[in-house]
Amino acid sequence: MFAEIITIGDEILIGQIIDSNSAFMGKELNKIGVDVHQITSIRDDRQHILDALDEASKRADIVLLTGGLGPTKDDITKHTICEYFDDTLVQNDQVLAHIEKLFAKYISTPISEVNKQQALVPKTSTVLMNLFGTAPGMWLEKENKVFISMPGVPYEMKGLMKNEVLPRLQKRFDRPYIIHKTILTYGLGESSIAEKIEDWENDLPSFIKLAYLPNLGNVRLRLSARGNDKNLLEDTIESKVLALHDIIGDIIVGYEEDETIEVRIGKLLVKQNKTLSLAESCTGGKIAQLFTSRGGASAYFQGAVVTYATQSKVDILGVDEEIIKKFTVTSAEVAEAMALCVKEKFKSDYAIATTGNAGPEKGDGDVEVGTVFIAIASPNGVFSEKFVFSNLRDRTIGKAVNKSFELLLRELRLNKDLIAND
Amino acid sequence: MFAEIITIGDEILIGQIIDSNSAFMGKELNKIGVDVHQITSIRDDRQHILDALDEASKRADIVLLTGGLGPTKDDITKHTICEYFDDTLVQNDQVLAHIEKLFAKYISTPISEVNKQQALVPKTSTVLMNLFGTAPGMWLEKENKVFISMPGVPYEMKGLMKNEVLPRLQKRFDRPYIIHKTILTYGLGESSIAEKIEDWENDLPSFIKLAYLPNLGNVRLRLSARGNDKNLLEDTIESKVLALHDIIGDIIVGYEEDETIEVRIGKLLVKQNKTLSLAESCTGGKIAQLFTSRGGASAYFQGAVVTYATQSKVDILGVDEEIIKKFTVTSAEVAEAMALCVKEKFKSDYAIATTGNAGPEKGDGDVEVGTVFIAIASPNGVFSEKFVFSNLRDRTIGKAVNKSFELLLRELRLNKDLIAND
Numbered sequence: 001m002f003a004e005i006i007t008i009g010d011e012i013l014i015g016q017i018i019d020s021n022s023a024f025m026g027k028e029l030n031k032i033g034v035d036v037h038q039i040t041s042i043r044d045d046r047q048h049i050l051d052a053l054d055e056a057s058k059r060a061d062i063v064l065l066t067g068g069l070g071p072t073k074d075d076i077t078k079h080t081i082c083e084y085f086d087d088t089l090v091q092n093d094q095v096l097a098h099i100e101k102l103f104a105k106y107i108s109t110p111i112s113e114v115n116k117q118q119a120l121v122p123k124t125s126t127v128l129m130n131l132f133g134t135a136p137g138m139w140l141e142k143e144n145k146v147f148i149s150m151p152g153v154p155y156e157m158k159g160l161m162k163n164e165v166l167p168r169l170q171k172r173f174d175r176p177y178i179i180h181k182t183i184l185t186y187g188l189g190e191s192s193i194a195e196k197i198e199d200w201e202n203d204l205p206s207f208i209k210l211a212y213l214p215n216l217g218n219v220r221l222r223l224s225a226r227g228n229d230k231n232l233l234e235d236t237i238e239s240k241v242l243a244l245h246d247i248i249g250d251i252i253v254g255y256e257e258d259e260t261i262e263v264r265i266g267k268l269l270v271k272q273n274k275t276l277s278l279a280e281s282c283t284g285g286k287i288a289q290l291f292t293s294r295g296g297a298s299a300y301f302q303g304a305v306v307t308y309a310t311q312s313k314v315d316i317l318g319v320d321e322e323i324i325k326k327f328t329v330t331s332a333e334v335a336e337a338m339a340l341c342v343k344e345k346f347k348s349d350y351a352i353a354t355t356g357n358a359g360p361e362k363g364d365g366d367v368e369v370g371t372v373f374i375a376i377a378s379p380n381g382v383f384s385e386k387f388v389f390s391n392l393r394d395r396t397i398g399k400a401v402n403k404s405f406e407l408l409l410r411e412l413r414l415n416k417d418l419i420a421n422d
Numbered sequence: 423m424f425a426e427i428i429t430i431g432d433e434i435l436i437g438q439i440i441d442s443n444s445a446f447m448g449k450e451l452n453k454i455g456v457d458v459h460q461i462t463s464i465r466d467d468r469q470h471i472l473d474a475l476d477e478a479s480k481r482a483d484i485v486l487l488t489g490g491l492g493p494t495k496d497d498i499t500k501h502t503i504c505e506y507f508d509d510t511l512v513q514n515d516q517v518l519a520h521i522e523k524l525f526a527k528y529i530s531t532p533i534s535e536v537n538k539q540q541a542l543v544p545k546t547s548t549v550l551m552n553l554f555g556t557a558p559g560m561w562l563e564k565e566n567k568v569f570i571s572m573p574g575v576p577y578e579m580k581g582l583m584k585n586e587v588l589p590r591l592q593k594r595f596d597r598p599y600i601i602h603k604t605i606l607t608y609g610l611g612e613s614s615i616a617e618k619i620e621d622w623e624n625d626l627p628s629f630i631k632l633a634y635l636p637n638l639g640n641v642r643l644r645l646s647a648r649g650n651d652k653n654l655l656e657d658t659i660e661s662k663v664l665a666l667h668d669i670i671g672d673i674i675v676g677y678e679e680d681e682t683i684e685v686r687i688g689k690l691l692v693k694q695n696k697t698l699s700l701a702e703s704c705t706g707g708k709i710a711q712l713f714t715s716r717g718g719a720s721a722y723f724q725g726a727v728v729t730y731a732t733q734s735k736v737d738i739l740g741v742d743e744e745i746i747k748k749f750t751v752t753s754a755e756v757a758e759a760m761a762l763c764v765k766e767k768f769k770s771d772y773a774i775a776t777t778g779n780a781g782p783e784k785g786d787g788d789v790e791v792g793t794v795f796i797a798i799a800s801p802n803g804v805f806s807e808k809f810v811f812s813n814l815r816d817r818t819i820g821k822a823v824n825k826s827f828e829l830l831l832r833e834l835r836l837n838k839d840l841i842a843n844d
Contacts, residue, residue, distance in 0.1 A: 011635050013458045015449030016604075016644060020440045022463070027437030036435045037470070039463035041444070048459070070612060070634065112613050153636075155814060182438075190492060191534050212492065213433050214575070222438060278728075284714025285707035288728045292706025295782045295815055303734040306700075306710045306726035308719065309768070316725065316738075316767055345738055346731070360717045392577055393717055 001175050003029055004060040005039045006052050008067035008077055009152060012041045021066045021157050028161055033175030034062065044068055049080045057145050062169065067152030069118075069135040078120070081149055085140055087122040092136065095119040095127060099134045128164040132156045137164060146172065177230045181237050183221040183244065184253040186261060186406045190214045193221070197247055205236060216398040217406075218253075218261065253409065261405040262290050268412050269300035269350070276408075277346035278304035279317055279338040281329075282356040282372055286401050302346040307338070313355075317341040330355050330367045332384045335375035339384075343377040350411070351377040352404045356387075358396040372400040376407050380414075423597050425451055426482040427461045428474050430489035430499055431574060434463045443488045443579050450583055455597030456484065466490055471502045479567050484591065489574035491540075491557040500542070503571055507562055509544040514558065517541040517549060521556045550586040554578045559586060568594065599652045603659050605643040605666065606675040608683060608828045612636045615643070619669055627658060638820040639828075640675075640683065675831065683827040684712050690834050691722035691772070698830075699768035700726035701739055701760040703751075704778035704794055708823050724768040729760070735777075739763040752777050752789045754806045757797035761806075765799040772833070773799040774826045778809075780818040794822040798829050802836075 005025055011017045022039045029036055037060060042048045049068075056063045068077025082089055096119035103111040118134045121127055128137030128148075133156035140147045148165055150157045185193060190212050194201070201210055207227050213220040223240065225233040245252060254264050269276055278287050288304035291297050307313040310329045314321050319337045327333040338353035356372030370391050375384035387403060389396040427447055433439045444461045451458055459482060464470045471490075478485045490499025504511055518541035525533040540556045543549055550559030550570075555578035562569045570587055572579045607615060612634050616623070623632055629649050635642040645662065647655040667674060676686045691698055700709050710726035713719050729735040732751045736743050741759045749755040760775035778794030792813050797806035809825060811818040 010631075010646075011633055011644070012445070013448050013461060014452050014602075014644075014646075015445040015447065015458075016633075016635055016642070017637075018440060018442045018445040019461075023434070023437040023440040025437065026435050030436050036437075037465060039435060039441075039461075041461035043459065070636075109611070109614050112617055114613050114616060155817060180436075189531070191536050192531050194536060195534055209432075211433055211438075213438055214492075215439075220438070222433070222436075224436075280707075280710075284719070285702075285710030285726055285728065286715075288702075288707030288730075289711045292708075292728075292730060293816065293819070295780075297706070298730060301730050303730040303738065304707055304726075304728035305738065306707065306714070306728070308710075308714060308723050308725040312725040312768055315769075316727065346734055347737075358717075394715065395577055397715070 001034050001173055002037045002060040003034050003062040004056040006056060006065045007041045010044050013043055021154055025064055028166060032170055033178050044076055046080045050084055053084050062146045065149045066157050069151040082122050085122060087124050089120040090123045091119050092121045092127050095136045128160055130156050130160055132159045176226060176228055177233055179225045179233045179237055181223045181241055182257050183255055185251045186218050186253050187251050190219050193219055200243055200247060217402045261409060265409055266300055274349040275300050275302050276350045277302045277342050277348040279342035279353040280304055280306045281354055282358045283354045283397055283400050286397055287404055302348045305342055330357055332373050335373035335384045336382045339375035339377035339382050349379055352408055354400055358393045360393055370396050374404050374407055376411050378411050423456050423595055424459045424482040425456050425484040426478040428478060428487045429463045432466050435465055443576055447486055450588055454592055455600045466498055468502045472506055475506050484568045487571045488579050491573040504544050507544055509546050511542040512545045513541050514543045514549050517558045550582055552578050552582055554581045598648060598650055599655055601647045601655045601659055603645045603663055604679050605677055607673045608640050608675050609673050612641050615641055622665055622669055639824045683831055687831055688722055696771040697722050697724050698772045699724040699764050699770035701764035701775040702726055702728045703776055704780045705776045705819055705822050708819055709826055724770045727764055752779055754795050757795035757806045758804045761797035761799035761804050771801055774830055776822055780815045782815055792818050796826050796829055798833050800833050
């Protein structure tokens with residue numbers, strides 16, 4: 001069962017937007033046992049769309065298209081699809097009623113002609129209702145191949161995939177079993193892990209594949225098993241993961257898909273009814289943003305102070321001005337004082353503090369660009385570490401964030417009571 | 423001059439990572455007049471790589487590959503490239519010395535055999551030194567077509583593009599002129615803008631293309647002109663942009679590529695020596711993170727308080743507890759009090775405050791999920807607005823952030839002195 005994804009839009013090829021839709025589709029299709037063999041991004045061009053449809057249909061059973069269904073002029077996808085299927089556009093009343101309803105509810109301007117045209121669909125298509133937008137999805141078939149066209153707006157495409165496309169594909173095709181297990185590690189690089197688990201890796205059966213996915217200091221290991229005997233796959237993956245835990249258990253964060261180190265931290269804190277606050281300087285709110293980007297953070301996250309200006313470390317957090325004068329603002333002493341102060345201000349059990357210089361220029365402190373001090377305050381006291389990450393600003397911020405998570409997770413794991421059932 | 427990009431890696435097709443490399447390459451190639459006509463993402467599979475190379479080389483003059491050059495076992499790209507060019511791998515001493523140097527400087531573990539193997543390159547290739555990593559880039563030619571292979575780690579690929587690939591391509595090929603002008607707007611949707619500028623759009627000459635790029639309530643308009651007469655392109659784009667300004671100048675943020683609304687705000691503030699602070703509740707630090715994600719924020723950004731827990735609005739910001747009791751935590755009154763308090767705490771000239779419920783569940787307040795109050799404090803006082811954005815958490819946060827920027831920018835623009843030369 002092979003699928004291909006075609007994303008349409010000059011804005012992708014010119015690099016004005018990043019194609020995140022394909023990743024979502026790839027992940028969801030994979031979960032139901034449909035293999036994506038190729039993703040092709042092409043221009044808003046009639047001939048290019050026709051060629052891509054033709055080539056993809058030779059290789060794949062399912063072709064998913066996104067993009068090119070917006071209300072404005074740069075969109076030609078729908079007409080080209082019509083041409084490819086030798087079909088004509090007809091008005092769909094259900095879609096038109098839906099567009100009118102959306103406009104009445106959310107949009108203050110009157111419904112426009114271009115929006116009304118979104119209710120036109122190929123006559124032979126099955127309309128997939130788009131709950132989150134005006135452009136409908138379309139399901140077409142040709143020579144036993146399935147073609148699905150969706151708008152390129154990510155949340156609209158996601159809604160269509162979940163509500164319409166995935167359930168329909170599951171009904172339409174028999175699929176093999178695919179099981180993925182993703183293991184998030186921290187604190188060791190890709191090659192160091194590879195050397196540690198070399199024997200284990202060589203011992204994997206041929207139906208299990210291993211991939212290394214590094215990101216800013218953390219590496220994910222992904223095991224993929226495929227076959228028709230579901231029990232065999234599950235049992236083998238399970239025993240392999242147990243064996244892996246014996247080798248590198250100390251650097252494993254968790255085994256859940258989509259589980260990040262900050263999610264793990266949140267779960268540990270909630271379990272023990274502990275709370276967290278943050279004092280961020282060089283990380284500028286990024287740590288707070290990651291903790292709060294998913295629902296449920298209010299169960300453990302008290303808040304944060306982003307003390308970007310040096311004086312605000314004194315005025316808002318209450319850091320002793322003398323410490324800053326004596327050790328400079330980018331120092332272990334200031335990081336630790338920030339952590340202790342913010343922990344007290346928010347009455348939290350734990351606190352993270354960062355102070356450093358992410359560049360591009362030297363700031364108030366006199367340290368090398370890329371230098372960051374991270375402090376962790378806990379019921380046991382406070383400690384800090386110094387790092388020199390990178391001369392690239394976003395990498396320094398990203399690595400400081402990951403390292404902050406790593407230090408806090410290590411600290412939480414020292415507390416045996418806290419992780420009794422982790 | 424056509425280019426194609428091939429990104430290699432099961433992790434892309436399975437959706438475990440988003441391919442952001444292609445967008446960067448597309449943008450940079452486009453700037454030097456090289457058109458990317460297709461981006462193809464394929465598996466770590468010998469035959470698939472060979473097929474993709476073959477097909478791309480039929481259509482394009484330049485083929486760029488990324489991915490599959492890491493030190494671990496799931497990488498087969500280099501051997502397949504060797505096969506495609508009928509070449510053999512040889513050790514490159516310069517690369518080996520570079521790997522040894524990187525290990526000595528940044529990595530505490532000893533250099534491994536797998537890392538040493540990264541110094542192997544096809545004999546006929548020109549090595550492109552990778553300053554930020556151990557895997558080198560490679561430049562190969564076949565039948566007058568250029569093939570460039572780079573590692574998939576984004577900052578390594580970016581360094582190679584800037585230092586090696588783009589300068590070499592500029593020397594190697596004659597290219598047409600391409601001029602892009604991107605106009606960021608705010609406050610109006612795609613179709614409303616389309617209706618307002620319909621006549622202007624119909625009047626565009628055939629060598630200028632217009633695209634609408636909507637994102638969370640803001641729309642970018644991109645004009646692309648292409649041809650051999652550079653002056654004609656520049657003059658036409660300039661007059662078209664002036665004409666556009668006459669129609670929708672009130673909703674235009676700016677005209678610089680990569681200029682976001684927060685960058686525009688930063689420039690306006692710096693120009694007048696004004697400062698900003700933030701009190702974020704439901705946006706959780708996202709606004710602070712965006713202001714600080716680029717260098718130079720310290721010139722105007724004082725800091726932020728993320729008051730996630732209700733009590734912290736009282737304890738840290740000093741919001742009157744009675745106001746919260748009387749109006750609930752998600753109210754115009756609390757948003758305005760937060761803005762005034764944080765402005766005073768940080769001694770800033772302007773402040774943004776957000777309070778709301780991004781969901782998925784109802785929180786301390788009793789408002790509908792998606793409700794957000796945004797307040798702006800300025801030297802002229804304070805005001806707030808209520809919004810109901812979405813029942814999707816990340817969209818509500820994203821829209822609240824954009825709307826905060828919009829309200830602040832409007833406020834800054836009311837100050838005639840401040841924008842005298844904007």
